[in-house]
Amino acid sequence: MQLTVNGQRREVAHPDEMLVWVLRDELGLTGTHYGCGIGACGSCTVLLDGQVTRACLTPASAAAGREVTTVEGLARGEQLHPVQRAFLENPLQCGWCLPGHLMSAAALLERTPNPTPAQIEEAAGINLCRCGGYNAIRRAVARAAELKREGL
Numbered sequence: 001m002q003l004t005v006n007g008q009r010r011e012v013a014h015p016d017e018m019l020v021w022v023l024r025d026e027l028g029l030t031g032t033h034y035g036c037g038i039g040a041c042g043s044c045t046v047l048l049d050g051q052v053t054r055a056c057l058t059p060a061s062a063a064a065g066r067e068v069t070t071v072e073g074l075a076r077g078e079q080l081h082p083v084q085r086a087f088l089e090n091p092l093q094c095g096w097c098l099p100g101h102l103m104s105a106a107a108l109l110e111r112t113p114n115p116t117p118a119q120i121e122e123a124a125g126i127n128l129c130r131c132g133g134y135n136a137i138r139r140a141v142a143r144a145a146e147l148k149r150e151g152l
């Protein structure tokens with residue numbers, strides 16, 4: 001089976017595996033993390049056709065014919081995505097949750113360029129941060145919206 005991942009067609013040998021393992025073990029895209037395996041923590045978050053998706057609960061076969069975006073696909077060459085730059089300005093602690101937050105924030109800003117504090121709160125809250133970095137996460141999402149609106 002083939003998948004389109006970060007704009008590239010990739011051959012996948014185990015379509016019945018969960019997407020998180022196909023991305024990590026077959027395609028070497030280890031930026032997608034694995035935490036709980038039950039859809040609760042969000043560290044495995046990727047985008048399927050722009051929609052936030054838990055890769056630990058999604059068989060790779062469910063991504064066939066759809067555009068998969070992982071954290072490795074956010075930057076455009078050397079140009080970091082606004083969410084990446086915003087989190088560099090607002091660093092977290094261990095960073096385990098970071099890929100999930102980056103993907104959730106990127107999806108939010110794609111559909112809501114000017115998010116309200118409540119929308120930022122919701123986006124920040126769908127992924128767990130065991131280090132309790134929610135203040136930095138809220139600041140980073142707000143800053144990313146600013147950078148994106150300014151086209152930076």
Ligand code: FES
Pocket residue numbers: 033034035036037038039040041042043044045054055056057
């Ligand atoms: S590993 Fe997928 S939600 Fe936790």
Ligand code: FES
Pocket residue numbers: 092093094095096097098128129130131132133
């Ligand atoms: S920074 Fe450690 S889990 Fe979020």
